[in-house]
Amino acid sequence: MQPAPFPLSRPRRLRRTRVLRELARETHLSRRDLVAPLFVKEGIDEPVPISSMPGHHQHTLESLRKEAAELAALGVPALLLFGVPAHKDAEGSQAWAPEGIVQQALRALTADLGDEVALVGDLCLCEYTDHGHCGLLQDGGAVANDATLQRYARIAVAQAEAGAAVIAPSGMMDGQVGAIRAALDDAGFADTAILAYAAKYASGLYGPFREAAEGAPRFGDRTGYQMDPANADEALREVALDVAEGADMVMVKPALAYLDVLWRVKQAFGLPTAAYHVSGEYAMVKAAAERGWVDGDRVMLEVLTGIRRAGADLVVTYFAREAAPLL
Numbered sequence: 001m002q003p004a005p006f007p008l009s010r011p012r013r014l015r016r017t018r019v020l021r022e023l024a025r026e027t028h029l030s031r032r033d034l035v036a037p038l039f040v041k042e043g044i045d046e047p048v049p050i051s052s053m054p055g056h057h058q059h060t061l062e063s064l065r066k067e068a069a070e071l072a073a074l075g076v077p078a079l080l081l082f083g084v085p086a087h088k089d090a091e092g093s094q095a096w097a098p099e100g101i102v103q104q105a106l107r108a109l110t111a112d113l114g115d116e117v118a119l120v121g122d123l124c125l126c127e128y129t130d131h132g133h134c135g136l137l138q139d140g141g142a143v144a145n146d147a148t149l150q151r152y153a154r155i156a157v158a159q160a161e162a163g164a165a166v167i168a169p170s171g172m173m174d175g176q177v178g179a180i181r182a183a184l185d186d187a188g189f190a191d192t193a194i195l196a197y198a199a200k201y202a203s204g205l206y207g208p209f210r211e212a213a214e215g216a217p218r219f220g221d222r223t224g225y226q227m228d229p230a231n232a233d234e235a236l237r238e239v240a241l242d243v244a245e246g247a248d249m250v251m252v253k254p255a256l257a258y259l260d261v262l263w264r265v266k267q268a269f270g271l272p273t274a275a276y277h278v279s280g281e282y283a284m285v286k287a288a289a290e291r292g293w294v295d296g297d298r299v300m301l302e303v304l305t306g307i308r309r310a311g312a313d314l315v316v317t318y319f320a321r322e323a324a325p326l327l
């Protein structure tokens with residue numbers, strides 16, 4: 001871009017009043033950019049507060065329906081659903097069971113809200129396996145890629161049958177998008193979209209989520225399948241693979257520590273691009289605000305705007321509920 005020296009010689013002209021600042025604003029944050037993650041737990045009678053994520057709960061089906069309706073009424077266009085089953089096993093079979101908790105939730109929300117909101121099913125196994133890894137284990141404890149893909153295919157079909165408009169695979173198995181696309185097409189769900197967690201890093205910022213989803217690995221960590229935080233070129237290769245396999249939208253996760261990656265992904269592919277402002281990022285703002293160390297609302301909007309400015313079309317955020325009325 002060529003600089004325009006004369007008018008820009010006094011940039012403060014456009015900062016003088018609120019309306020002038022609005023006229024000059026480059027990035028717009030709207031409630032329609034937000035995706036709200038929600039947790040639904042099987043076998044509880046009351047919603048359970050998540051202590052490390054103030055304002056969030058593990059929902060019952062009933063409290064989930066109420067929360068979803070309120071978010072829809074606030075104009076939040078999409079909900080990302082995570083399930084916490086009552087029973088876990090080595091395979092994570094509740095993830096694809098027709099009566100699994102997320103399938104129940106998807107059916108209930110489809111009945112309540114129809115196409116008013118896009119229901120997005122997070123597709124992974126870590127909430128459902130007794131060992132807490134995102135896939136099946138092979139001898140020695142490593143996650144078996146291709147055996148896991150078969151289970152992911154089943155989950156995708158189960159979620160689509162239950163009403164998910166979008167399937168969001170988050171397990172970082174190689175080939176997951178292709179396997180899910182093929183399974184959906186074979187089962188008659190050619191119109192079900194895929195939001196690929198394409199560049200998902202092995203991050204310390206997922207801590208509070210693991211309380212919410214009860215999906216912490218019982219041994220080891222996820223560095224064998226999630227990305228090394230030091231790598232950005234590799235993220236572009238990951239996205240390229242997911243696009244080639246049929247991803248309709250791609251995601252970078254977490255958000256703030258990876259804004260360079262987000263920028264490059266949006267520039268390189270031009271696809272609808274989401275950023276996941278994750279649980280630890282939310283918790284940091286909340287904790288500092290609780291102590292009076294930062295102005296929580298102001299930092300919330302600044303952070304979400306920054307993520308948009310870096311190229312995100314959509315921001316998955318636990319702030320959706322609080323931010324929407326301010327936008």
Ligand code: PBG
Pocket residue numbers: 122124125126134170171205206207208209210215222277278279280
């Ligand atoms: C699991 C999953 C995680 C998140 C979304 N899906 C945690 C992990 O990979 O350990 C993190 C979301 C958050 O921290 O808000 N596949």
Ligand code: ZN
Pocket residue numbers: 124125126127133134170171
């Ligand atoms: Zn997982």
